[in-house]
Amino acid sequence: MTRSYYESNARARIDALLDADSFHEWLPADARVTSPHLATLELPAAFDDGVVIGRGSIAGKQIFIAAQEGGFMGGAVGEVHGAKIVGVLERAVRDHPAAVLLLLETGGVRLQEANAGLIAVSEVMRAILSARAAGVPVIVAIGGQYGCFGGMGIAARCASTIIMSEEGRLGLSGPEVIETARGVEEYDARDRALVWRTVGGKHRYLLGECDVIVPDSMAAFQQAIIASINNGDAWTLAALEQEHEILSERVQRFGKCKDGRDIWRELGWAEPDAIAMLDNDEFVKAAQGRRAK
Amino acid sequence: MEWRKVADQLFPAGHQVRQDGDLLLGEGHCGERIVAVIGTTNHAEVGVELALAMAAAVIEVIRMHPERPILFLVDTSGQRLRHRDEMLGLNGYMAHLAKCVEMARRWDHPIISLVYEQALSGGFLANGMMADVCASLPEAEIRVMGLPAMARVTRISEERLTQLSVSSPVFAPGAKNYLAMGGLDELWEGDLSACLTKALEHVDATDHRRKRGLERGGRLLADSVVKRVLSSA
Numbered sequence: 001m002t003r004s005y006y007e008s009n010a011r012a013r014i015d016a017l018l019d020a021d022s023f024h025e026w027l028p029a030d031a032r033v034t035s036p037h038l039a040t041l042e043l044p045a046a047f048d049d050g051v052v053i054g055r056g057s058i059a060g061k062q063i064f065i066a067a068q069e070g071g072f073m074g075g076a077v078g079e080v081h082g083a084k085i086v087g088v089l090e091r092a093v094r095d096h097p098a099a100v101l102l103l104l105e106t107g108g109v110r111l112q113e114a115n116a117g118l119i120a121v122s123e124v125m126r127a128i129l130s131a132r133a134a135g136v137p138v139i140v141a142i143g144g145q146y147g148c149f150g151g152m153g154i155a156a157r158c159a160s161t162i163i164m165s166e167e168g169r170l171g172l173s174g175p176e177v178i179e180t181a182r183g184v185e186e187y188d189a190r191d192r193a194l195v196w197r198t199v200g201g202k203h204r205y206l207l208g209e210c211d212v213i214v215p216d217s218m219a220a221f222q223q224a225i226i227a228s229i230n231n232g233d234a235w236t237l238a239a240l241e242q243e244h245e246i247l248s249e250r251v252q253r254f255g256k257c258k259d260g261r262d263i264w265r266e267l268g269w270a271e272p273d274a275i276a277m278l279d280n281d282e283f284v285k286a287a288q289g290r291r292a293k
Numbered sequence: 294m295e296w297r298k299v300a301d302q303l304f305p306a307g308h309q310v311r312q313d314g315d316l317l318l319g320e321g322h323c324g325e326r327i328v329a330v331i332g333t334t335n336h337a338e339v340g341v342e343l344a345l346a347m348a349a350a351v352i353e354v355i356r357m358h359p360e361r362p363i364l365f366l367v368d369t370s371g372q373r374l375r376h377r378d379e380m381l382g383l384n385g386y387m388a389h390l391a392k393c394v395e396m397a398r399r400w401d402h403p404i405i406s407l408v409y410e411q412a413l414s415g416g417f418l419a420n421g422m423m424a425d426v427c428a429s430l431p432e433a434e435i436r437v438m439g440l441p442a443m444a445r446v447t448r449i450s451e452e453r454l455t456q457l458s459v460s461s462p463v464f465a466p467g468a469k470n471y472l473a474m475g476g477l478d479e480l481w482e483g484d485l486s487a488c489l490t491k492a493l494e495h496v497d498a499t500d501h502r503r504k505r506g507l508e509r510g511g512r513l514l515a516d517s518v519v520k521r522v523l524s525s526a
Contacts, residue, residue: 026521026522026525027518027521027522031521033514033518033521036514037461037463037464040457040461041447041457053522079463079512079514079515080514080515080518082515083503083518083519084518084522086503086515086519087520087521087522088522090519090522090523091523094523109414109437111437111443111447111464112449112464114437114438114463114464115436115462115465115471116512118414118417118418118422118437118476119422119474119475119506121418122418122422123500123503123515125423127500129395133399150414150415151418153384154384154387154388154391154415154419156388157382157384157387157389158391171379171383172372172379172383172384172415173372173374173379173383177374178374178375178376182374186374186375186376187375187376187379197380198379199379199380207382209382209385237356237396237400240389240392240393241352243389243392244349244352244389244393247341247385247386247389250381250382251342254381255341257377257380258377259380263380
């Protein structure tokens with residue numbers, strides 16, 4: 001099973017990651033739960049509103065899942081889309097599955113229903129933290145074409161574990177947004193290497209913004225998810241204070257850096273440009289002791 | 294409204310709220326209670342430092358002042374739009390702040406937020422929108438994006454968006470729209486001190502937003518979609 005996660009859509013990901021025939025979809029396409037707001041604007045709707053949700057199992061363990069479809073409006077969150085994810089998380093608080101798996105691929109709030117989308121993202125954030133407080137690990141996987149941005153980039157970091165591939169991107173404001181607001185001198189959105197050094201999987205792993213980095217294959221994501229299911233770490237004030245120390249130290253240590261390369265150099269990578277060339281195993285090995293956190 | 298005026302009106306019995314750059318910190322007296330105040334001003338762009346400073350303030354309240362209510366005074370033009378902040382993981386700092394607020398709630402601190410000037414997207418998600426009671430002055434500006442920018446991105450004319458926004462609260466800026474959608478619990482007008490006192494009396498830790506959106510007719514589907522997921526096979 002070496003199929004690319006990056007190249008696949010939401011349903012193919014669910015199909016490949018979950019145990020065979022274990023997926024049961026909630027509000028499937030034939031339920032026709034679509035966005036009324038897109039219809040008002042005479043825009044095409046999707047029968048799943050861009051997110052596939054349900055239950056299934058991975059390695060025999062029952063999990064709940066929500067998979068965003070980047071192919072529909074860039075995975076953007078509208079009222080229905082967001083409420084589906086909230087439903088999955090609230091159900092997890094009630095039913096205690098082994099984990100909730102969020103396959104995120106999104107630019108954030110869907111502008112055509114901006115207010116509903118923003119509130120929905122906020123509800124998702126609170127629901128993720130409620131699930132964790134109920135002892136259900138929330139595992140986020142990021143490795144699709146659209147990355148994970150906007151408010152959902154914040155929501156992702158509310159989860160217990162983030163798994164990324166090198167191709168995955170995670171941030172708040174996307175490069176285009178910053179370039180539009182501040183000019184190309186601030187952030188050249190077309191400079192793919194720069195974007196990768198800023199929000200890409202390897203950078204996020206070195207910085208401690210993601211927990212696990214995997215090669216771009218379904219098998220690798222699946223393995224990492226299985227390994228993360230038992231990480232239902234107690235979500236405590238002490239853990240939060242430790243996170244506070246880590247984030248404070250990060251600003252002190254890297255706050256003056258101009259480029260991802262400067263951070264990597266500071267972390268002990270004598271040749272930061274070589275990082276891009278390392279395959280995933282080599283990279284993970286070499287990153288031992290040269291990672292923040 | 295200028296933050297000092299807001300603080301004076303909220304706490305006629307006195308307050309010690311101080312401004313440090315874009316950050317507001319201090320406490321105010323509301324009846325018998327002391328309320329911790331954490332906020333921003335100058336339409337602050339929330340970058341990593343500001344998010345961290347607010348998070349530190351929340352943690353300090355949890356550690357030092359059990360069950361003390363926290364009031365967020367919100368004035369933000371959004372997350373800081375800088376390459377450097379993105380590189381440092383601004384989303385992680387925002388999430389950290391949101392987690393601190395959630396932790397405060399779980400440690401029995403009532404959390405109130407008041408949008409007194411501006412609240413835009415990312416800057417609002419991590420604190421104001423995490424509150425038990427999220428309030429706004431009626432004239433405050435709350436939005437994801439203004440209509441001209443939205444017209445550019447969505448390729449729908451501004452005229453058409455303006456026309457549609459009369460009947461739908463779903464995308465146009467404004468506190469009233471957020472109220473209708475349940476994103477805001479209430480608008481505070483007149484005696485702000487009385488509004489705060491009342492809010493402190495009826496806080497609870499449940500997220501009621503989608504129910505409010507349904508009751509107020511501004512967000513009709515969210516609640517039923519969640520319920521359908523909960524009752525699915």
